[in-house]
Amino acid sequence: MNWHDVAGELLQIRGSALKRYGYLLCGDPAEADDLVQDALVRVFTQPRRSWDVESAEPYVRRVMLNRYLDQHRRRVRWTSLLPRLATPTSAVDFAAASGTRMDIVSALAALSPRQRACVVLRFYEDLPVAEVADRLGCSAGTVKRHLSEGVARLGKVLVLTNHEGNADDK
CATH class of the missing domain: 1.10.1900 (c-terminal domain of poly(a) binding protein)
Known part of the structure; x- marks a missing residue:
């Protein structure tokens, strides 16, 4: 072939x-x-x-x-490298955004690229930590750190989303 x-x-x-x-x-x-x-x-x-x-x-x-x-x-x-021509935006109004539900993709967007890659390879590809480390060219300890931080961040985002969803359902 x-x-x-x-x-x-x-x-x-x-x-x-x-x-x-x-x-x-x-x-x-x-x-x-x-x-x-x-x-x-x-x-x-x-x-x-x-x-x-x-x-x-x-x-x-x-x-x-x-x-x-x-x-x-x-x-x-x-x-x-871009010049900083724009003025900083004002603080985000979290009350206005509280009704918005987040899905897993937007939760993944909260992760750094390395955390996101580790989470996707580990949980979507179902690879062991050693294989994730091999694919990313780093140590298993680094992968574990990225996974720990990424899962913690995902947990916070998804728990917040779940609480908002429960408040909307009442």
Whole structure:
């Protein structure tokens, strides 16, 4: 099977799963599509001799994760270089936002990119800590710290959301 057939079959069979993975990483459907497309282009422009769907998918997911982290680093760098022309916004009115329910994607947006990547790899991909550390190129202890902080932050956001939802139901 040539690389073109493998890429087509991968998209047909696992395309929606790849898009969901990208969406969990970045929280934006259009950006998730871009992550999938960019990863496929990067993986299949330098084809191996013996691609198959089973071996290509993990590699595509790895490229998606790396691209997401790279894009975030670029955004942070870019925004730090932008001149600070705008005046700071006033304090957020939490009372006005209290009726808004948060879903898991908006809760994930509260995490740092590394925390988000660790949480997605650990709980969505169901990878052990050692594998998450290997994929992110860091130690297991670092992954555990990111997971602990990320889960704690998610817990706070989701508990707050749950309490607001209960108040709305009364």
